[in-house]
Amino acid sequence: MKVGFIGLGNVGGKLAGSLLRNGFDLTVLDQKPEVLARFAARGAKTADTAAALMRDCDTVITCLPSPAASAAVMDEMLAEVGPGKIWLEMSTTDEAEIRRLAALVEAKGGTAVDCPVSGGCHRADTGNISIFAGCERATFERVLPLLTRMGRRVLHTGPVGSASTLKVMTNYLATANLLTCCEALVTMKAAGMDLATTYEAMKISSGTSFVHETESQLILNGSRDVSFTMDLILKDLGLFQTIAERNDVPLELSPMVIDIMKDGQERYGLRANTDDIIRRLEEATGLSILAEGFPAELIDDEPEEQGYEVFPPGRAPAQAAE
Incomplete structure (x- = not known):
């Protein structure tokens, strides 16, 4: 072939x-x-x-x-x-x-x-x-x-068409999960918790996810270089929202996720990394969400x-x- x-x-x-x-x-x-x-x-x-x-x-x-x-x-x-x-x-x-x-x-x-x-x-x-x-x-x-x-x-x-429908659904879920991981990390930092310990608690618990076990590491390292940008994720989120609207599903979280990512894009740039979205909460709280021992890039072992x-x-x- x-x-x-x-x-x-x-x-x-x-x-x-x-x-x-x-x-x-x-x-x-x-x-x-x-x-x-x-x-x-x-x-x-x-x-x-x-x-x-x-x-x-x-x-x-x-x-x-x-x-x-x-x-x-x-x-x-x-x-x-x-x-x-x-x-x-x-x-x-x-x-x-x-x-x-x-x-x-x-x-x-x-x-x-x-x-x-x-x-x-x-x-x-x-x-x-x-x-x-x-x-x-x-x-x-x-x-x-x-x-x-x-x-x-x-x-x-x-x-x-079925594969593309499922794909934008998975990207919506991943983005929503990214935002909840950001909120969890910032809240634990504000509560005085060690962030490396927080990461591990999330990882071994019912709160873990693929996004946490990968992107949270890049957030804590500070590189936040996930090789995926806000313009691309907003395109995918829009496609998911369109599917819902075509099928008369009155989503509540999806529009909020889109608004948050749009705000991040306006603040940090059209092609800012999606993980830069945590900066919104860092700036709002004055906290730095960093910890030692986490990689700057993801490597598949x-x-x-x-x-x-x-x-x-x-x-x-x-x-x-x-």
């Missing part, structure tokens, strides 16, 4: 790196020439245009910052889509937009899959990230060998292994294949 990859940013570059590391015939495209040069030095081919990439590859993967960016790239590629071609959309995008673009691909005889990832850049770097995949079951089985080289746990979520499909409770592999 000849694979093309468009978008070599914080996540896309690491996913593409996993394919290269695992011996795939890989051609890449990015707006930054220096990024392309680094991949070429590692053995990847490079393309001049998205259309050429689709023409020369069996499968093309996109991992881009916005639905508009994905639509623009698809406009370039569509003339080269034909029977047997597969488009994997790994961007976090709007489920209605992915269905629109998928219909265009399918009208040309190609196949579309929305397969966003979840788990952080550090896990994307080691091939241990989780991947959702929305498509027909037969298509899923065709692309599974590819997905299990980029990710550890792969979930078939249903038809095209789980060894890279062959990925595998995961199944919802009560669904055996034979049932999923039906």
